[in-house]
Amino acid sequence: MSPPSYTPLELSKLKDYKALVFDCYGTLIDWETGIHTALAPLFAAAGRPTDRGTVIGAFAAVEPALQARFPTMRYPDVLALAYTTIHADLHGPPPPSSSSPSPGEVERQARAFADAVETWPPFPDTVAALQTLQRRFKLAILSNIDRATIARTRRHMEGPGGFAFDGVYTAEEVGAYKPAPEMLTFALERLKTEFGIESGEVLVTAQSVFHDIVPARGRGLGTAWINRAGAVTGKPEVGEEGQAMFVFPTLGAMAEAVETAYA
Incomplete structure (x- = not known):
């Protein structure tokens, strides 16, 4: 599906906003590639298909239920638990004579999977787009992550050209995971307190319709929905179509649209 094109008048509405609130993993960071790379060997060892749709779909079927069940669990621990859950679904409990990894080895692999988040790279357009958008908006992250991990992830995006996020708000601080309303409430209150920005001046910018666009x-x-080509997750479900005011194929395309609006 081709992204919509906007008239100059429609694009001018982007100038109504003073802050962008980003989802991080999936919108700025290539989350799906990180998940697929880490989990595909599990599926291969079990003789299952290893395509992105199968692997990412399996993870997406497990992760939200764990977040709902354990809303205060740190995200690396959620990831580790997701790994062991998927491993058990694929392989079952190893019998005593099995050559499958021992429970201790599975736990080690699960922890390595969780720790790998900080190595996941930004999308190719992310850094340049953020540098452009910072000229027009305050930029904040609202993420289902913990403070320590997001600090390490930020190193991939901040630094070049003096760019830095104005606010970073995490599930660890809130004690809930998106799409829980507490997350967005927290971000809006911080933007109001720290920068005097009202909710009507906030543009939520994300790849996941379920986690971010619908609640907003x-x-x-x-x-603004960043509808990246090839993404497995984040697409609208039945009844969620048309939730986004703006749709862009990449963050870079959004940055170009903003510059057009200000031209």
Whole structure:
């Protein structure tokens, strides 16, 4: 599906906003490639298909349920538990004579999977787009992550050209995971307190319709959906179509649209 094109008048509405609130993993960071690279060997060892759709789909079927069950669990621990859950689903408990990894080895692999988040790279357009967007907006992250991991992830995006996020808000601070309303409430309150930015001046910018776009639209906020080609997750479900005010194929395309609006 081709991304919509916008008239100059439609693009001018981007100038109504003073802050962009980004999802991080999936929008700025190539989350799906990191997940697929780490989990595909599990599927190969079990004789299962290793394509992105199968592997990412299996992870997406497990992760939200764990987040709902353990809303205060740090995200690396959620990832490790997701890994062991998927391993058990694929391989079952290893019998005593099995050559499968021992429970201790599975736990080690699960922890390595969780720790790998900080190595996942930004999308190729992310850093340049953020540098451009910072000229027009305050930029904040609202992420289902912990403080220590996001600090390490930020090193991939900040630094070049003096760029830095104005705010970073995490599930660890809130004690909930998106799409729980507490997450967005926390970010909006911080933007108001720290920068005097009202909710009507916030544009939620994300790849996941379920986690970010739908909750934001439910509160009357502006929304920009980064509909990256090839993404397995994040697509709208039935009844969620048309939730985003703007749709762009990449963050770079959004940055170009903003510059057009200000030209």
